[in-house]
Amino acid sequence: MSHNHDDFDGWHKPSELNNADIDDLERQLIEGVSLSSGYSKADVSKAASAERDYVVSFEQLDSDVQGALGLYAEAAQDMATAGLELSLGRHFACADYCNQVAEKAAQAVSLVRFGHRTTYDHDLRALGTQVGAPEKVLQDLEQLTPFHPEAFYMDTPPEIADEVINAKQANEYMTYARNILRWTRTIVLSA
Numbered sequence: 001m002s003h004n005h006d007d008f009d010g011w012h013k014p015s016e017l018n019n020a021d022i023d024d025l026e027r028q029l030i031e032g033v034s035l036s037s038g039y040s041k042a043d044v045s046k047a048a049s050a051e052r053d054y055v056v057s058f059e060q061l062d063s064d065v066q067g068a069l070g071l072y073a074e075a076a077q078d079m080a081t082a083g084l085e086l087s088l089g090r091h092f093a094c095a096d097y098c099n100q101v102a103e104k105a106a107q108a109v110s111l112v113r114f115g116h117r118t119t120y121d122h123d124l125r126a127l128g129t130q131v132g133a134p135e136k137v138l139q140d141l142e143q144l145t146p147f148h149p150e151a152f153y154m155d156t157p158p159e160i161a162d163e164v165i166n167a168k169q170a171n172e173y174m175t176y177a178r179n180i181l182r183w184t185r186t187i188v189l190s191a
Contacts, residue, residue: 062115065191068108072188075104079181082174091170092152092161098170098177099124099147105177105184106131106141112191122148137183140176147173 082097102124109131110118120127124141133141146152156164165173 063113063191064111064115065188068111068188068191071104071108071111072184075101075108075181075184078104079174079177082177086167086170086174089167090162091165091167092147094170095144095147095165095173096149096152098173099144101177102141102144102180103127105180106133108184108188109133112187122151133183137180140179143176144173144180 078097078101082094082101085091085093085097106124106127107117110116110127113131118127118130120130122145124145125138128138128141152161
């Protein structure tokens, strides 16, 4: 992995090394480094301070890219399952999976941006707001909020759930979920 020179870690591209740098590096490799090797206390203090700043700035990133990729993959799988449920005529199951796609996608963004999942109360629009979703995505999240099973079954008995949602509606819910997944993809895969 090549590094550009920066104030924190001191790495250089090979083309940026001059002969004095190479000679100094060879001397340090052969003789080792000590505090009496020509560096003042101010130089050592400055280097230590820069290292502390680097560690703090790295810790502030707080990103869980691996977790985000895994959650994004689950959301993509749920999207495929939603399509299968639609083709089988199980419209509520399709809507439920679309709701899960939306939640997992938004939480994947949370993992990238904050390093942890965001706490929320099944209001997908509120979750989207917390993770910085644009207005169009917030609207799509809002459309899918009612299909969390806990909320949906409060007003609808499970035995008639598929009759309450028709194929056209389920197809619309899939469109919302796809839009949310596309938005998430650009964030998670570029992290």
